[in-house]
Amino acid sequence: xxxxxxxxxxxxxxxxxxxxxxxxxxxxxxxxxxxxxxxxxxxxxxxxxxxxxxxxxxxxxxxxxxxxxxxxxxxxxxxxxxxxxxxxxxxxxxxxxxxxxxxxxxxxxxxxxxxxxxxxxxxxxxxxxxxxxxxxxxxxxxxxxxxxxxxxxxxxxxxxxxxxxxxxxxxxxxxxxxxxxxxxxxxxxxxxxxxxxxxxxxxxxxxxxxxxxxxxxxxxxxxxxxxxxxxxxxxxxxxxxxxxxxxxxxxxxxxxxxxxxxxxxxxxxxxxxxxxxxxxxxxxxxxxxxxxxxxxxxxxxxxxxxxxxxxxxxxxxxxxxx
Amino acid sequence: xxxxxxxxxxxxxxxxxxxxxxxxxxxxxxxxxxxxxxxxxxxxxxxxxxxxxxxxxxxxxxxxxxxxxxxxxxxxxxxxxxxxxxxxxxxxxxxxxxxxxxxxxxxxxxxxxxxxxxxxxxxxxxxxxxxxxxxxxxxxxxxxxxxxxxxxxxxxxxxxxxxxxxxxxxxxxxxxxxxxxxxxxxxxxxxxxxxxxxxxxxxxxxxxxxxxxxxxxxxxxxxxxxxxxxxxxxxxxxxxxxxxxxxxxxxxxxxxxxxxxxxxxxxxxxxxxxxxxxxxxxxxxxxxxxxxxxxxxxxxxxxxxxxxxxxxxxxxxxxxxxxxxxxxxxxxxxxxxxxxxxxxxxxxxxxxxxxxxxxxxxxxxxxxxxxxxxxxxxxxxxxxxxxxxxxxxxxxxxxxxxxxxxxxxxxxxxxxxxxxxxxxxxxxxxxxxxxxxxxxxxxxxxxxxxxxxxxxxxxxxxxxxxxxxxxxxxxxxxxxxxxxxxxxxxxxxxxxxxxxxxxxxxxxxxxxxxxxxxxxxxxxxxxxxxxxxxxxxxxxxxxxxxxxxxxxxxxxxxxxxxxxxxxxxxxxxxxxxxxxxxxxxxxxxxxxxxxxxxxxxxxxxxxxxxxxxxxxxxxxxxxxxxxxxxxxxxxxxxxxxxxxxxxxxxxxx
Numbered sequence: 001x002x003x004x005x006x007x008x009x010x011x012x013x014x015x016x017x018x019x020x021x022x023x024x025x026x027x028x029x030x031x032x033x034x035x036x037x038x039x040x041x042x043x044x045x046x047x048x049x050x051x052x053x054x055x056x057x058x059x060x061x062x063x064x065x066x067x068x069x070x071x072x073x074x075x076x077x078x079x080x081x082x083x084x085x086x087x088x089x090x091x092x093x094x095x096x097x098x099x100x101x102x103x104x105x106x107x108x109x110x111x112x113x114x115x116x117x118x119x120x121x122x123x124x125x126x127x128x129x130x131x132x133x134x135x136x137x138x139x140x141x142x143x144x145x146x147x148x149x150x151x152x153x154x155x156x157x158x159x160x161x162x163x164x165x166x167x168x169x170x171x172x173x174x175x176x177x178x179x180x181x182x183x184x185x186x187x188x189x190x191x192x193x194x195x196x197x198x199x200x201x202x203x204x205x206x207x208x209x210x211x212x213x214x215x216x217x218x219x220x221x222x223x224x225x226x227x228x229x230x231x232x233x234x235x236x237x238x239x240x241x242x243x244x245x246x247x248x249x250x251x252x253x254x255x256x257x258x259x260x261x262x263x264x265x266x267x268x269x270x271x272x273x274x275x276x277x278x279x280x281x282x283x284x285x286x287x288x289x290x291x292x293x294x295x296x297x298x299x300x301x302x303x304x305x306x307x308x309x310x311x312x313x314x315x316x317x318x319x320x321x322x
Numbered sequence: 323x324x325x326x327x328x329x330x331x332x333x334x335x336x337x338x339x340x341x342x343x344x345x346x347x348x349x350x351x352x353x354x355x356x357x358x359x360x361x362x363x364x365x366x367x368x369x370x371x372x373x374x375x376x377x378x379x380x381x382x383x384x385x386x387x388x389x390x391x392x393x394x395x396x397x398x399x400x401x402x403x404x405x406x407x408x409x410x411x412x413x414x415x416x417x418x419x420x421x422x423x424x425x426x427x428x429x430x431x432x433x434x435x436x437x438x439x440x441x442x443x444x445x446x447x448x449x450x451x452x453x454x455x456x457x458x459x460x461x462x463x464x465x466x467x468x469x470x471x472x473x474x475x476x477x478x479x480x481x482x483x484x485x486x487x488x489x490x491x492x493x494x495x496x497x498x499x500x501x502x503x504x505x506x507x508x509x510x511x512x513x514x515x516x517x518x519x520x521x522x523x524x525x526x527x528x529x530x531x532x533x534x535x536x537x538x539x540x541x542x543x544x545x546x547x548x549x550x551x552x553x554x555x556x557x558x559x560x561x562x563x564x565x566x567x568x569x570x571x572x573x574x575x576x577x578x579x580x581x582x583x584x585x586x587x588x589x590x591x592x593x594x595x596x597x598x599x600x601x602x603x604x605x606x607x608x609x610x611x612x613x614x615x616x617x618x619x620x621x622x623x624x625x626x627x628x629x630x631x632x633x634x635x636x637x638x639x640x641x642x643x644x645x646x647x648x649x650x651x652x653x654x655x656x657x658x659x660x661x662x663x664x665x666x667x668x669x670x671x672x673x674x675x676x677x678x679x680x681x682x683x684x685x686x687x688x689x690x691x692x693x694x695x696x697x698x699x700x701x702x703x704x705x706x707x708x709x710x711x712x713x714x715x716x717x718x719x720x721x722x723x724x725x726x727x728x729x730x731x732x733x734x735x736x737x738x739x740x741x742x743x744x745x746x747x748x749x750x751x752x753x754x755x756x757x758x759x760x761x762x763x764x765x766x767x768x769x770x771x772x773x774x775x776x777x778x779x780x781x782x783x784x785x786x787x788x789x790x791x792x793x794x795x796x797x798x799x800x801x802x803x804x805x806x807x808x809x810x811x812x813x814x815x816x817x818x819x820x821x822x823x824x825x826x827x828x829x830x831x832x833x834x835x836x837x838x839x840x841x842x843x844x845x846x847x848x849x850x851x852x853x854x855x856x857x858x859x860x861x862x863x864x865x866x867x868x869x870x871x872x873x874x875x876x877x878x879x880x881x882x883x884x885x886x887x888x889x890x891x892x893x894x895x896x897x898x899x900x901x902x903x904x905x906x907x908x909x910x911x912x913x914x915x916x917x918x919x920x921x922x923x924x925x926x927x928x929x930x931x932x933x934x935x936x937x938x939x940x941x942x943x944x945x946x947x948x949x950x951x952x953x954x955x956x957x958x959x960x961x962x963x964x965x966x967x968x969x970x971x972x973x974x975x
Contacts (some may be wrong), residue, residue, distance in 0.1 A: 025440055028440060036452060036455065036456065039456045040455065040456055041456070041458070135685075136684055136685045136686065137685070137686060138685050138686075151584075155528070155577065155580055155581045155584055156577050157532045157536065157576075157577075157580070159536055159539060160532075160555075160573045160576060160577055163555065163559060163562075163569055163570070163573050164570070164573060166562060167562060167566050167569070167570060171562055171563055171566055216726065217721060217723060217726035217727040218726065218727055218728055218729040218730070220682065220721065220727070221719070221721060221727045221728065221729070221789075221792075222729065223682060223684075224680060224682055224719035224721075225714060225740070225741050225744070225792070226710040226711070226713050226714030226744070226745070227714075227740060227741075227744055228744065231740065231744065235732070235740070236729050236732070239731040239732070240729070240730070240731050242731075254443065254444070254445060255445050257445070257448075258444075258445030258446075258447050258448045259445075261447060261448065261451065261540075262447070262536055262539075262540070265539075265540060266559070276451060277451070277540050277541070280451055280452075280454055280455045280542070281459070281541055281542075283455060285455070288452065288455055292452055295444075295448055296444070299443055299444055299445075300443070303443055314731065315730065315731055315776045315778070316730045316731065316776075316778060
């Protein structure tokens, strides 16, 4: 009976299972964020407030954070707080973490999304065109040149690229702002720094997939039907590269989130990545917890969206059965 | 190539030289710089804080007035050591975690794998940052956090490679024999996964170097007074306006060192994997062509109403030393409504001939013909747009494997409809209507529903019928069917052949039926061309196939067809030996080495295709007489060795 239910409602079964996995993963992330504080060596409050804090302040802070309660109660309170979007008070600035996050998240999301869109808009067409140019082993020179360029782009990490870009465009040419978020021009350098590596990776994957798909029998069929080249490539080849491309896009978005940490630090971007670095250094752990949850939820959500998109758009997809 | 020769070959390549040079440079600097330059690097030059580059200080000085260049060199050791430590700890942890599923069995394995998948989803640097809070700042904390962040990806690599091997036959055999899991791990699994792991490890040293430098740059890694490149970068960056070199020098060394290890990984892959990129000789347009229509027709009068006429077709492919021709001097004429069979063993060039007839030979192959006409129009003289339209409307192709020749991501109806949209300018709805109509014409039931389905929802026979329907979207004058039944069940084969025959009768479309199975051709076609090693060796009417075949090869093919009178206690007939590769053809008749009638003339001179006097043509020095009569001074066809009996070409897919 179960198998017939599964056969009749593949979508329902798939979505239930996939959402279930998301919830479990999210629970793991939440628990890990909670456990992190208790894994800290010594007294986290003492570590955060420093050696010169008075015992009274320490005691008051411990009480405020509920650190003297039994562990299970702390966990329950913590989860209950999360459900009410109560993320605690920052030890560093003494303001509610939620308010700090509300200020910082938009800057990071804007930067990440801008970089992601630029990456996709450039890398996918480039990969497709190079894939077409190198089909059936054609264009050895193009292939080598492309491999070398993307290899170079992949080996320069975003933070070093940021420094180089600052030197060339801000210090030497004085053309673009060196730091901060001050309008459209201030996006240019951080976006380039975030795009180059992931963009090269995506273009490589799309090229390899395109080249592979173009040697498939059904492309020969399409050519035998004498369809115009545009139709062969866009209608017959492109959709068949979709699944790996979507998977890589998800990975790229996740890696861009991580990339913001370093890039934001170089460009003094008022975002969550730069804040994470500062918070970890001063051991402002409610803040670190919140950032961990933000990144964790973001990455899990991206993976969820990618899986659902693959199941929805690729008729061959077996993801629903797994 | 032997392993050591291969190593030498790769080390002497440009990649090998550059990589080895860079590695050596890094190693020497890491060993020698700290003892030789350590003091100078800490020396404070009074009165020149953050000065720009000068003869004395090529990269200037830092905020305390120390020479940046010297410090960059000295920092090499610290940076490399930290990166190597990260990878070493990460690999050991990864190996242990990754091997857990194999040692502990399925259930524990599944939990570990689920955990790994979750961990791998998070970028390493993020993990390391959170871990840095637990382990504290400083070199030790940074190395620990980073190696834990690296471990999941190693663990997953170990696990995926290892589970591939754990499922291999020899491991299953060991398990059946009661070998313990631990022993399987140490004796079978680890030796087999070490290669990919070593390659991966090498390039990961580069990644670790970049990441640990990033941690140091952010302030989590090496703390003053120690320094690595990352630390130097974070010290130099604030002064980028006064002395950019202080920030750029560590940047450049980090990139170069990272690149070195990536290149080393690449080089190792090539050495271990034994990739050898030979250069293929590409064919170029042959000069022997004297322009269209120059060559005289070899046989039968030019009767003008042929749907396909192909004279002197040669297909050239790139070869290791020189281009070779898998198809040479093939001529084909097909009249409306005629079904012509093209048979031969695998590698005989029959499929390439079919592809060339449809102008589908693609790079790096090259097809040339003296005459190539479809419905009387010389393709080589047409503008490409007109030619594509002519071919799109009057030529239909049916390919061998219906599983792979339909696009899996497009609905079947869409794949049919687009033909009419492209070549006849039909609107979407009309084209779709016609697609449904053609699907019903090839006897697909409930065509409206089927048109909306994807190919994977069709059975093999249905897909092949859909392919034929695709060809019927226009008004094909010629259907080229390349092994259309090879991938199908026997019962379905019959259906597809009948369908082709019926279409040919009803629409007067000609069919060029390519098959390795002479029985299929004998049942369906009216005329047969037999190909061997890239040339047509005999052409004859199907009616004379059994009695009139003059070429020993054709006779042997015919003898391999089982019929009701075949003694089933005997194995089926086959032709001993293998056909030669067309890149290494013998001087004489290509079939001579396998032929029971071959003599010196056959071995030295290639026979031309000439009129056989039996309504066909044959390329043989000793054509066999019609069945019943023995050839000149030779034993009868019975001497074709019939002992080893199976159709040599049967296995072709």
